[in-house]
């Protein structure tokens with residue numbers, strides 16, 4: 001991911017196999033702006049198959065034979081999730097993970113390899129050690145080594161390997177080399193008439209000689225029919241005892257791939273085109289063992305996964321950037337290098353074969369070179385990038401706004417909470433239930449309410465920023481009719497030296513305390529950390545202002561109630577204009593003054609006039625917060641001309657300037673109805689996100705003039721009655737009618 005670019009799409013790589021390791025490297029060197037890449041892998045290290053036998057034989061260390069995916073991701077700027085995918089829903093574009101929430105994707109790519117086929121032979125799953133996952137094999141191998149070391153003298157162990165392909169032969173030879181001086185008998189059980197099907201006779205002869213030299217007994221035409229504890233039952237009636245059984249037969253696919261509904265071949269492997277995406281879904285790619293190229297099926301081998309890597313990297317980027325995808329044509333034949341336990345190897349390609357130490361050195365240098373690509377990561381990353389996602393290129397170059405303009409829209413939050421409330425019904429408030437202020441459960445009759453609010457940097461002056469953030473956080477309490485008791489700070493400071501940090505914190509907290517002192521609120525402590533940019537937040541709690549414990553709530557509006565707004569609107573667009581150097585400094589100063597006006601007196605007036613409902617207008621704009629008060633069934637009329645608006649705000653809206661949140665707030669415009677023509681620019685004020693905005697109060701019509709006078713006479717000279725609550729007209733689509 002390019003630093004600083006907004007994320008607009010998610011690419012999720014499932015499995016850190018050979019192809020994906022290359023994809024990570026290549027997309028890091030040639031990034032796509034706006035793309036977030038996530039890798040899901042059960043563990044931080046993935047084995048490189050070519051060196052696996054060398055690990056067992058003792059020629060290599062664990063580190064030399066494994067790619068450190070966590071480190072690779074850290075270098076590549078990719079999110080690493082240690083987890084195992086258990087299901088894919090291509091319609092919802094979601095991946096299920098064992099023991100943690102689902103992960104959504106725009107583009108997914110699967111490179112999870114294969115595992116030995118265990119289920120066609122009864123008892124194999126219970127009694128055999130599959131060679132994959134390699135982590136399990138490695139652990140079991142270590143235990144075996146320990147056990148052998150502690151064997152009573154005179155006892156021998158029988159180790160059986162079931163297979164016959166290159167993997168099983170290499171494994172048996174590697175074990176034989178490692179256990180050369182141990183009291184073990186090694187046997188290779190091969191169901192076919194010969195080992196290494198598909199290899200030429202020369203290579204096969206070289207490998208058979210190595211097996212004989214290492215004392216590995218090879219049984220051919222020996223099909224295992226059943227496995228029992230400590231015993232193989234063969235199809236020809238023979239029985240063979242074992243102390244340890246390793247299973248290295250034909251590859252099988254993870255069942256969730258077929259369960260996704262995407263087309264799979266007869267063994268359950270994902271069918272992909274030559275562009276490496278599913279034959280039925282261009283948003284799901286696949287490579288390595290788990291994928292079968294329908295036009296060019298090949299045996300399952302790491303070499304194919306490696307060759308697919310660069311094409312996959314190109315096609316994932318190209319698919320997102322709308323560029324042409326490459327077609328991959330895998331080789332018909334490839335050079336196969338089989339290690340023979342000791343530092344010998346055998347080469348096979350078509351009719352050519354060779355065995356010797358030089359083949360081992362050749363294989364060793366190829367393998368080390370491959371691994372070096374993931375160990376020696378370039379220190380400097382490219383400055384440029386491959387391209388920008390189309391939606392990012394189309395978006396305005398405007399930097400994201402600070403203050404409440406940077407708030408996450410209501411929709412993503414509501415959707416996230418709705419999904420989580422289903423999973424945690426007793427511990428997560430569903431949307432509508434979760435407010436930004438909530439009573440603390442069990443706090444008794446004199447309920448303690450608590451709230452949390454935070455702001456990105458809005459003004460450069462830290463003292464002022466502290467004041468605005470504190471005032472903004474306290475507004476939530478006032479809107480619920482509570483007076484503050486105490487606050488905790490949560491502050492992220494931009495990276496800096498210790499002295500600078502301390503100076504900055506002092507300024508911020510002095511500003512906050514200026515407000516807290518005015519509100520008689522204790523700043524009890526807090527937490528600060530460093531990060532890429534300034535964020536200032538406060539957890540605040542308080543108790544009812546009213547002596548009778550009455551609180552104010554967002555719900556409770558009645559038909560006929562007047563809607564009173566205490567402070568003018570327009571802070572969002574003014575600060576957006578300020579960032580674009582389009583705002584007049586005097587207008588910004590007036591907006592800051594407005595943000596610094598406490599909502600305390602407004603709350604006291606609202607309570608004194610028996611307000612039916614109240615909220616503070618912040619990130620979701622006037623319309624978003626009004627709709628929240630009205631709920632699904634309520635309706636209101638608004639008089640646009642009555643809206644109090646800060647100087648300069650309307651002019652900036654007319655010139656097309658918008659705060660970051662404006663767009664998502666404007667989606668609420670679908671619930672507007674119109675009584676006659678309206679000024680579209682003035683209408684935009686309804687969507688403008690506010691920082692430390694005024695209270696919106698619903699009050700019975702008879703008490704509205706008194707409330708308005710009280711507000712204007714205290715700290716809110718621009719307070720206005722801006723509309724009223726009406727009965728919902730079922731024939732009218734809008735919840736809020738605008739005139």
Ligand SMILES: Cc1cc2nc3c(=O)[nH]c(=O)nc-3n(C[C@H](O)[C@H](O)[C@H](O)COP(=O)(O)OP(=O)(O)OC[C@H]3O[C@@H](n4cnc5c(N)ncnc54)[C@H](O)[C@@H]3O)c2cc1C
Nearest residue numbers: 015016017018046049085112113167288289301302303305
């Ligand atoms: C002993 C042995 C030796 C071999 N030697 C060779 C050789 O010399 N040359 C050769 O070409 N082939 C060799 N092979 C075959 C080779 O191992 C495979 O063909 C190759 O590993 C396939 O690579 P891949 O990219 O498909 O997946 P893999 O390399 O198997 O990687 C898959 C990754 O996905 C992860 N994963 C699995 N399931 C999930 C999940 N549900 N969610 C998230 N992540 C998951 C795994 O942990 C792993 O990290 C050998 C095999 C064995 C057993």
